[in-house]
Amino acid sequence: MFSPVWINAMSTSKLNLLDFSNKSVATLHLTWFAFFMTFVMWFSLPPLKPLIMQSVQMTPQQWAALLTLNVALTIPARIVVGSLVDKFGPRNIYSALLILSSIVLIAFASAQTFEQLALFRFMLGFVGAGFVIGIRLVSEWFPARQVGLAEGIYGGWGNFGAAAAGFTLPFLAIHVFGGVDGWRYAMSAAGILAAVYGVIFYVFARNTPKGSTYFKPKKSGGLEVSSKKDFWFYVALNVPMYLILAVLAWKMSPANLKLLSATTTNILYVVLIALFVFQFSQIYRVNKDMLKNGVPEHDKYEFKQVAILSWAYLACFGSELAVVSVLPAFFMDTFKGLSISQAAMLGGSFAFMNLVARPGGGWVSDKLGRRFSMSVIFGGIAIGYVLLSQINSNWPLALAFAAVFICSLFVQAGCGSVFAVVPLIKRRMTGQISGMAGAYGNVGGLAFLTINTFVNIHTFFYVLAGAAALAFIFIQFLKEPKGHTVEVNEDGTLQKIEVA
Known part of the structure; x- marks a missing residue:
């Protein structure tokens, strides 16, 4: 039996931000x-x-x-x-x-x-x-x-x-x-x-x-998944987070910044392995009943949705974190005579677009559909980074800034489009799904900055373009939210939650 859905409804699709x-x-x-x-x-x-x-x-x-x-x-x-x-x-x-x-x-x-x-x-x-x-x-x-x-x-x-x-x-x-x-x-x-x-x-x-x-998860400590395939997919999706933390330990090791001893670095590696084993045990504990008995049809969702959104956030927010860090130096090296403050302002403008572009990405997703909007936006991100890779000292500074501005619009809109989908997958686990996607944003930032230490700046932008292009491909397998998802009330009745 389905109970009515309670929503603090708005009579129109318009959002009046001044109506307190x-x-x-x-x-x-x-x-x-x-x-x-x-x-x-x-x-x-x-x-x-x-x-x-x-x-x-x-x-x-x-x-x-x-x-x-x-x-x-x-x-x-x-x-x-x-x-x-x-x-x-x-x-x-x-x-x-x-x-x-x-x-x-x-x-x-x-x-x-x-x-x-x-x-x-x-x-x-x-x-x-x-x-x-x-x-x-x-x-x-x-x-x-x-x-x-x-x-x-x-x-x-x-x-x-x-x-x-x-x-x-x-x-x-x-x-x-x-x-x-x-x-x-x-x-x-x-x-x-x-x-x-x-x-x-x-x-x-x-x-x-x-x-x-x-609505709260049935068990805490890990995401509930719907199949054995999704269980192993979920475990695998956690691996890159531990690998990037190992990279952080390496950065401070004697092989890099020399701020940790070899013994301390090795201890950190062992701790990370132990934490991964512990997390695996928690994921198994949460899902062991599912592995034995399956889940009701109304409670199923596809974990690939979480994986696709996580990679997409890596490609947009992760690249933003990295680009904001490297742009000032890039402008100073490329355009001689630029002051530190001018370079910082030009670099900071990339993140400044968050104020309008991120809401814009969410708005477009609401209006035109989630998968279509993400496809267009992430295609734009890939093209934008290819454009940045072409900037050199022969470009007028105004044209270089325009290229950064356009690329930034798509990157910030990408962040907005990702989290226009995240809340629609499984209501009771929205926090955990957000945590996974958000963590991948940070994984991307650290991974891209690490890659930047090994390649020149133009190759770096090509890497970012490649990550966005992969996201574009993955998004084609994203399931457009349609109809309703279902959660179970404390009294056992089922409640439909609109997602389209």
């Missing part, structure tokens, strides 16, 4: 700003580089290690947080993440030695998992016809927290607080603001509209 009396819109604004604050904390490190290095007397190798540690924990954290969100609800987890991360940020700002800085920066990588929390929350408040746009606004506007950190924290450190410890007060101020907002979020946010059910 609409609880869905109010929740969207609450949520994107929570994500915004997590990115302010997470990206508080790079813009304060000269002040921190001078204050703590750090070497370039130590700074490189801090940047690596800043993202190391984010990959597994997105998987863990996704599972926690599905089990305990986004309201609790977002509030807790904001408050606990603010404590770690303030501890980092108070650190006196490199070892302390390294420890707290490693721990702060957990805040990068905040993104997946809001994906589940926003999907609970918006119907399928609007979820792409809503998720795009959430992701695009929240991502701007990284740019806000770059704009505001150096100004606060130098012109407001001043002195050798100005960076410490600026970071601490960001931490205090995040903690306060964590309390505000808990007071005003709700997991679902009134009358709606918050």
